[in-house]
Amino acid sequence: MKTSKIRIKVNGEWHELTVPNQKTLLEVIRGDLLLTGTKRICDTGECGSCTVIMDGKAVNSCIVLAVEANGKEINTIEGLSQIGKLHPIQEEFVAKGAIQCGFCTPGMIRNDYDGQSPTGASGLPAASTLQGSGSLPGSMRTSPGPRSW
Amino acid sequence: MNDDGSVNLATSCTEIGSGSNTVFAQMTSEVLGVEPEKIHVVFGDTENCPMGWGSRASRNTAVGGMAVKLAAEDARNQLLNVVAEKMEIHPNDLEIRKGRIYVKGTPSRAVTIAEAVRLNRYRKNGQAIMATAHWDAPSELADKVTGRGNFSFAFSFGAKAIEVEVDARTGKVEIVQVVAAQDVGLAINPLGIKCQIEGGVHMGLGYALTEEIMLDPTGRMVNDHLVDYKILTPLDMPPVESIIVEPIDPIGPFGAKGVGEMATIGTPEAISAAIHDAARVWVKDPPFTPEKVWAALQKKEEGP
Numbered sequence: 027m028k029t030s031k032i033r034i035k036v037n038g039e040w041h042e043l044t045v046p047n048q049k050t051l052l053e054v055i056r057g058d059l060l061l062t063g064t065k066r067i068c069d070t071g072e073c074g075s076c077t078v079i080m081d082g083k084a085v086n087s088c089i090v091l092a093v094e095a096n097g098k099e100i101n102t103i104e105g106l107s108q109i110g111k112l113h114p115i116q117e118e119f120v121a122k123g124a125i126q127c128g129f130c131t132p133g134m135i136r137n138d139y140d141g142q143s144p145t146g147a148s149g150l151p152a153a154s155t156l157q158g159s160g161s162l163p164g165s166m167r168t169s170p171g172p173r174s175w
Numbered sequence: 176m177n178d179d180g181s182v183n184l185a186t187s188c189t190e191i192g193s194g195s196n197t198v199f200a201q202m203t204s205e206v207l208g209v210e211p212e213k214i215h216v217v218f219g220d221t222e223n224c225p226m227g228w229g230s231r232a233s234r235n236t237a238v239g240g241m242a243v244k245l246a247a248e249d250a251r252n253q254l255l256n257v258v259a260e261k262m263e264i265h266p267n268d269l270e271i272r273k274g275r276i277y278v279k280g281t282p283s284r285a286v287t288i289a290e291a292v293r294l295n296r297y298r299k300n301g302q303a304i305m306a307t308a309h310w311d312a313p314s315e316l317a318d319k320v321t322g323r324g325n326f327s328f329a330f331s332f333g334a335k336a337i338e339v340e341v342d343a344r345t346g347k348v349e350i351v352q353v354v355a356a357q358d359v360g361l362a363i364n365p366l367g368i369k370c371q372i373e374g375g376v377h378m379g380l381g382y383a384l385t386e387e388i389m390l391d392p393t394g395r396m397v398n399d400h401l402v403d404y405k406i407l408t409p410l411d412m413p414p415v416e417s418i419i420v421e422p423i424d425p426i427g428p429f430g431a432k433g434v435g436e437m438a439t440i441g442t443p444e445a446i447s448a449a450i451h452d453a454a455r456v457w458v459k460d461p462p463f464t465p466e467k468v469w470a471a472l473q474k475k476e477e478g479p
Contacts, residue, residue, distance in 0.1 A: 072401040123366040127192035
């Protein structure tokens, strides 16, 4: 098994790791860095629950290899709220009841946050480009909510 | 109950995204006067929780909620009894609200709920404030011969109005808007109910328009991924107006009854009827794909 040394900046903090080349960014985030807010569901880049921001763009971390993230800046759901204070997007999710079991919520929020990028992780338009329609194009979910607003 | 006045609530009703944990915390808060954020709901594991037989039949709020209410009332009586004994008055003369237990009409004569819990525990023959409850909802088992029975003590009712546009050339059905009204008994959590209605409509729309399990000749599902088993994305969702109708139920906890499934039920039927209203063809086999609607339109044109 070939391994590589990588350096990634996650939520503002640099990490140096030696990882097997086939290891995904999601596995590093959850398994090595223990940031379990990013969820693993379909593991094939379809559902959007593992969305993180990599160099300002929303990506499905389950289909990004850790070695591809070398030298990059990653932001996970944990990096969105400032100490004790939720991000306005998170506050809006709470206010609108856009939370049910909550398992896919981090991915939805990360997709919605990707304001700089023209597309969400799935390649569909990012929510912010839809002029406040509140849509979350990169997320697939069947559970009740979120409300359309 | 814990020494700081917080509550551990272990339930057999598993939270599957319907919001029942929140509803249970609200109910417990209502009875015990403890703030909802101090109520810790535990569910889903028989190592820590009672055995349940599943979150089905839209029964968590209605049936599980009643057990929660009964257990909370039991705990409340234990709290009032220990405080009444200490104050040498009758428990009926006490009020329990906002974390405090006080004498009716004399709010200054009070102890906190946390103090009452400790009072009960740290004394001779002290005990924990602890209660369990089980509720067997009134029902009538089916007659073995006729099959007749009555499985629900509180049936829910709902209505859907759906506007569609049918493309006569391609058979594609667009949903313009959905209005969903539902009778929920007393709305314990109106925001949660509205979300449930919208989520149920989303599920019903998928069932009606896009979601189809395709099998190969050996019975294996061929479209078992989200890329080919199509559920509606937020971009596909039409505006949904949800209307809560509140006829207080005489039996359910605080007058509440079930919500979940009713939000889905009726959605494909309303769409089928709307397609008929728009294009004068009946398509009754969901999903109403462009192919099926187009074929029905062709058949109509050819005549009988």
